[in-house]
Amino acid sequence: MAFDEAAIRRHMLVTPGAMAAADERTIAGGTERAVLIRRAARAITRVLRSRYAKQPTVILCGPGHNGADGISVAEMLIEAGWPVEVVLLDENQDLSDRLGVLSRVRPSGTFSPRAGMLVIDALFGAGLSRLLEGEALMLIERLELSQATCLAIDLPSGLDGQTGEIRGAAPYADATVTFHRLKPGHLLGHGPERCGKVFLADIGIEAEEDDAGALHNHPDLWRHLLRPSKRDTHKYEKGHVTALGGPGLKGGAGRLAARAAAVSGAGAVTYLTPLSSAEFAAASFDAVMVAPFHGPDSVTDLTYKRGGACVFGPGMGHGDAAKEALLAVLETEIPCVLDADALTLFEKKPGELFEKLHPNCVLTPHEGEFSRLFGEMEGSKLERACKAAKKAGAVVLLKGSTTVIAGDGLPLVNSNGSAALATAGAGDVLAGLIAGFLAQGMAAAEAAAAGAYIHADAASGQGPGLEAEALPPLIASVLKNLVAPTH
Ligand SMILES: NC(=O)C1=CN([C@@H]2O[C@H](COP(=O)(O)OP(=O)(O)OC[C@H]3O[C@@H](n4cnc5c(N)ncnc54)[C@H](O)[C@@H]3O)[C@@H](O)[C@H]2O)[C@H](O)CC1
Numbered sequence: 001m002a003f004d005e006a007a008i009r010r011h012m013l014v015t016p017g018a019m020a021a022a023d024e025r026t027i028a029g030g031t032e033r034a035v036l037i038r039r040a041a042r043a044i045t046r047v048l049r050s051r052y053a054k055q056p057t058v059i060l061c062g063p064g065h066n067g068a069d070g071i072s073v074a075e076m077l078i079e080a081g082w083p084v085e086v087v088l089l090d091e092n093q094d095l096s097d098r099l100g101v102l103s104r105v106r107p108s109g110t111f112s113p114r115a116g117m118l119v120i121d122a123l124f125g126a127g128l129s130r131l132l133e134g135e136a137l138m139l140i141e142r143l144e145l146s147q148a149t150c151l152a153i154d155l156p157s158g159l160d161g162q163t164g165e166i167r168g169a170a171p172y173a174d175a176t177v178t179f180h181r182l183k184p185g186h187l188l189g190h191g192p193e194r195c196g197k198v199f200l201a202d203i204g205i206e207a208e209e210d211d212a213g214a215l216h217n218h219p220d221l222w223r224h225l226l227r228p229s230k231r232d233t234h235k236y237e238k239g240h241v242t243a244l245g246g247p248g249l250k251g252g253a254g255r256l257a258a259r260a261a262a263v264s265g266a267g268a269v270t271y272l273t274p275l276s277s278a279e280f281a282a283a284s285f286d287a288v289m290v291a292p293f294h295g296p297d298s299v300t301d302l303t304y305k306r307g308g309a310c311v312f313g314p315g316m317g318h319g320d321a322a323k324e325a326l327l328a329v330l331e332t333e334i335p336c337v338l339d340a341d342a343l344t345l346f347e348k349k350p351g352e353l354f355e356k357l358h359p360n361c362v363l364t365p366h367e368g369e370f371s372r373l374f375g376e377m378e379g380s381k382l383e384r385a386c387k388a389a390k391k392a393g394a395v396v397l398l399k400g401s402t403t404v405i406a407g408d409g410l411p412l413v414n415s416n417g418s419a420a421l422a423t424a425g426a427g428d429v430l431a432g433l434i435a436g437f438l439a440q441g442m443a444a445a446e447a448a449a450a451g452a453y454i455h456a457d458a459a460s461g462q463g464p465g466l467e468a469e470a471l472p473p474l475i476a477s478v479l480k481n482l483v484a485p486t487h
Pocket residue numbers: 020023024033036037040062063064065066067069123124125126127128129130131132133136153154155179
């Protein structure tokens with residue numbers, strides 16, 4: 001994997017189980033648990049006092065260390081003169097050594113969250129292991145339905161830190177303070193909508209590479225692979241992309257993919273399209289070359305001659321010639337991106353595709369294409385993408401507001417997507433962009449990661465009126481800022 005080693009440590013996502021092990025490893029290394037808890041409480045209090053005015057505050061404390069964080073925050077706020085009350089899930093919890101807090105404990109029945117109140121959620125964090133029920137469920141449901149402002153410690157209680165699924169109920173936190181590294185659940189499933197703004201605090205836990213369950217996609221991981229072209233380079237040295245487009249009106253999708261490949265930094269792009277629409281296509285391109293598609297040889301001859309990468313799918317249609325061309329190119333093991341039609345072509349016989357795929361292939365399904373190709377799968381989006389990548393023997397980029405990328409290395413979660421991307425053709429642009437990075441020599445997972453992030457970054461800040469054809473120039477400017485200038 002050619003991701004930057006130091007960046008892997010900084011941007012790893014740690015599962016709750018691995019987090020508990022990292023806590024224990026740090027304690028075994030000589031740091032007392034109470035010290036970790038105090039550091040966590042100090043970080044929470046810092047965020048709290050910078051984000052909220054002094055107001056009636058209730059701290060819900062669970063039976064474990066998440067609750068211990070809450071008790072420690074209560075002490076710090078009481079010291080600062082905050083109007084704090086504490087509700088204990090385990091009302092027999094021994095607080096004889098925390099008399100200041102003990103005096104603020106109120107029965108859970110009095111908990112009535114409302115607007116103008118701050119509730120600190122310290123019921124459960126990384127240790128949540130089953131559905132909320134009974135008293136815990138009642139407290140969290142009341143909080144979830146209220147207008148109170150919630151600050152969650154580590155995770156909103158009820159949110160699964162591994163999958164982002166909700167176990168019974170979970171509050172809509174205004175903000176969440178978590179420790180050491182983000183957890184997959186902060187970014188997957190209901191995580192983004194329930195965590196609010198996530199603050200990451202360093203409490204002195206040593207990062208070890210095998211703590212990582214996944215990576216949080218970030219330019220630090222692959223920016224060094226976006227090599228600027230050398231001054232004396234010529235176009236084919238910078239990689240060639242072959243984009244196969246469909247006949248007539250469907251050609252638009254293929255043209256978008258070709259245009260996106262053209263702004264990726266690849267040296268040259270050839271858009272293959274049936275003779276009937278070649279003239280029309282040629283009129284809509286400048287830098288992209290147009291050539292007639294007569295059948296599989298049109299593609300294999302071109303890829304033998306030019307190398308690089310291919311992008312199949314956007315607008316290629318379901319014709320036999322296109323399918324044969326795709327299978328012929330897969331035989332050559334040239335890097336390929338398969339999207340849209342290239343995926344739906346095989347939904348009746350996925351095995352026919354899987355047996356031809358190779359590790360230099362990137363599949364870019366949305367959820368619908370995914371389930372039609374891989375069937376219904378259990379587990380989080382991340383777990384499903386990993387299973388699919390194994391089954392297909394290729395990189396799977398499963399699109400959505402949170403996009404996941406799975407191959408044979410650590411999977412990645414890409415979280416900078418925005419609603420603006422939910423526009424026709426955006427997927428075609430992504431497929432072409434990834435093909436452009438493959439053509440420049442990036443490995444499949446790295447090309448998919450860079451493509452997903454840059455594609456989303458180009459759309460960020462755009463309104464709901466964003467059209468896919470506006471994306472390539474936006475991508476070019478994102479790339480300009482990311483790629484170190486040539487000396
Ligand atoms: N581990 C450390 O040294 C530090 C942890 N920090 C904070 O502590 C939590 C993790 O603490 P842990 O005790 O492992 O689990 P929780 O406090 O999240 O859960 C408490 C306890 O509750 C039980 N439980 C689990 N699910 C349920 C449920 N649905 N209903 C009832 N009870 C449930 C289970 O037995 C759990 O053990 C971490 O998030 C941090 O906030 C410190 O920050 C630093 C040191």
